[in-house]
Amino acid sequence: MINPTFLEEVDRFDASLEQEATGIQRGEQESPDVGEGLTFSDYRRYSPGDDTRLIDWRLYGRTGEYYIKQFEEERSLTVHVLVDASASMDYGDPDIDTHKFEFGAKLGLGYAYLTAEAHDDFKFSIFKDRPERLDAGTSTRGEVLGLIDRVNETTPRGETDFATALESYAGLINSRSLIVIITDCLGDLDSLESGLASIAQNDVILIQLLAPGEVDPNPAGDTIFEGVESDVSQRTYFGGRLLEQYRNRVDAFINDVEARTQRLRITHAFVPTDQDFFDAFAATWIG
Structure with missing residues (x-):
């Protein structure tokens, strides 16, 4: 039987994964018009290294939390x-x-x-x-x-x-x-x-x-x-x-x-x- 506690070991890979993921996202969004022509998909919490231009400041005003707008390209x-x-x-x-x-x-x-x-x-x-x-x-x-x-x-x-x-x-x-x-x-x-x-x-x-x-x-x-x-x-x-x-x-x-x-x-x-x-x-x- 597989015990879910093994995922604690997998968590040790988070840092390298986030670096890779955010690098891909930055590469896909070099344009100053971030998100232009893309379809809005969802929100996710801001992580260090994310493009700050994607922060939804209105949502921050209501919640006090930083959220990033996700577009279809981010989940491609x-x-x-x-x-x-x-x-x-x-x-x-x-x-x-x-x-x-x-x-x-x-x-x-x-x-x-x-x-x-x-x-x-x-x-x-x-x-x-x-x-x-x-x-x-x-x-x-x-x-x-x-x-x-x-x-x-x-x-x-x-x-x-x-x-x-x-x-x-x-x-x-x-x-x-x-x-x-x-x-x-x-x-x-x-x-x-x-x-x-x-x-x-x-x-x-x-x-x-x-x-x-x-x-x-x-x-x-x-x-x-x-x-x-x-x-x-x-x-x-x-x-x-x-x-x-x-x-x-x-x-x-x-x-x-x-x-x-x-x-x-x-x-x-x-x-x-x-x-x-x-x-x-x-x-x-x-x-």
């Missing part, structure tokens, strides 16, 4: 978070933060939380063979807390179809977007590459998660391996040369995923789920 960035909820993500020990789905969902929720703090929009979905949106469309801190409950009610199951899921999601993107995909990438890598190609015209980061037991398994001797997304099982003697071959194949698998993302000019980040959450988020956060 949408962050799309997609978390793999297939059976292979239901792996690991949640007591030591190695359960893949929960760890990955926390990374995605961290993106949603900081996006809301920056007054941008986020959309949060899980996917297997198709995307399933979990957020209610409000892009607020309260919505993130509600998402934690919905994620906790989710049990990963079924097989992943990267191409079908991502290609169908591509049709839902209609604005400047950052797309964060969180998955173990276990499945058909040609399908993964095809799905990524369908959204590669946007800014995309692929966060690849693997648990310690997948990267460097402990069993030795006579061992039964069971498929996590199929009924296939295999009994073999595991150790020595076979263990070395397994580790080499895992390294080749991670390198293959990275090579495919590089061809598409997509950011790839590999995260082992026994990594400290703050360090993992710091390594993947591109705000």
